[in-house]
């Protein structure tokens with residue numbers, strides 16, 4: 219990183235968490251350096267930009283305050299974000315840039331947009347532009363991803379099933395809170411004046427489990443030393459995208475010992491498919507104590523599930539339900555099941571052989587009957603009864619009788635696009651699976667990146 223590269227800070231946080239308040243405070247407290255501010259608002263009128271302009275003397279210097287209105291920088295305004303940051307950087311009149319996202323923005327795609335340019339800086343800019351149509355960003359770097367958490371609303375937001383509209387994409391409020399917490403370098407726990415110490419300690423314990431890497435700073439009315447947010451040097455894309463507590467938990471599972479403030483986690487593993495009916499029923503009554511869960515699973519095939527059923531649709535595609543992996547994603551009140559690709563064991567012989575040659579580690583976990591099929595779920599919760607939930611999950615596994623050739627049962631799980639298409643899409647992609655799964659054709663990490671701004675493939679089956 220060249221010494222004169224301009225640091226960029228991105229502020230995220232749900233509606234009303236206190237982003238504008240924090241930004242104004244940072245502007246007031248940063249006399250020693252010039253800050254450029256970029257404020258994104260979904261509406262035509264950029265209310266936040268007006269508030270920033272009113273509350274600080276930034277209005278005197280027009281060029282320091284850039285407004286991006288009428289859309290979201292994590293979705294349709296990604297190009298505009300790059301252009302605006304690029305322009306500010308080329309002007310070179312500022313020591314640092316702070317971007318305030320909208321209350322519905324996810325930090326990951328914003329960071330992706332910004333690092334995309336930075337990461338490619340050593341590529342020939344003309345070549346990069348020809349390939350992508352994007353002007354690479356030079357002269358600046360994403361320095362700190364900050365998420366402002368509203369201590370007063372945290373529990374309510376996590377438990378809320380409110381649906382937010384982000385440029386036409388619906389997202390659950392609780393889900394968004396989790397995503398913002400899981401992808402950041404600094405967590406500002408704001409509005410601490412409205413919450414008692416015990417509650418604050420509980421929220422902090424939850425934040426630490428969801429996101430063990432971030433620095434947590436308690437604030438009241440956004441009063442924070444700018445050194446925590448600007449030019450910290452903390453951002454690292456790989457570290458940030460691998461820092462979610464559930465990824466750590468999968469890599470180094472804790473013993474099931476109780477941790478502080480009742481926040482605990484466990485990993486459920488199985489080499490036997492779920493019975494679709496029983497697992498769907500369990501998801502319908504999944505315990506509220508579960509704050510976060512991630513992973514993948516597979517389900518047993520029903521022989522004759524009726525003409526209109528998903529299983530029948532799959533039969534027409536010549537793909538059994540047992541050939542498909544599903545992703546599992548619980549955040550707050552939202553439970554989503556998504557396509558996880560196809561198990562290597564189910565591929566035509568030649569393709570399977572190629573996959574195994576390319577991924578020799580698969581052999582080590584190869585199951586005599588099930589090949590690479592496996593279920594792995596990490597579950598994080600508050601005051602969660604591990605034994606009972608583990609027992610419930612075990613109860614959902616199909617028995618030998620149910621796995622008999624003529625077994626029939628209801629299958630409410632969704633059908634996704636043919637797994638073959640995903641395989642092709644994944645073929646050039648050799649990213650590691652974030653959950654350490656041994657399946658070669660499943661890219662949980664990529665899946666996570668994609669669904670961050672395109673969830674159309676994922677369907678909730680238990681709202």
Ligand SMILES: Nc1nc2c(ncn2[C@@H]2O[C@H](COP(=O)(O)OP(=O)(O)OP(=O)(O)O)[C@@H](O)[C@H]2O)c(=O)[nH]1
Pocket residue numbers: 231232233234235236237238239240266320321408409410411412437438439440
């Ligand atoms: N009591 C209390 N109120 C706060 C605190 N921080 C911000 N507020 C108030 O909370 C409200 C929302 O704050 P903003 O800074 O506008 O929040 P925001 O995240 O920018 O909101 P959006 O732009 O709507 O996403 C305002 O009325 C603030 O005055 C705090 O620490 N304590």
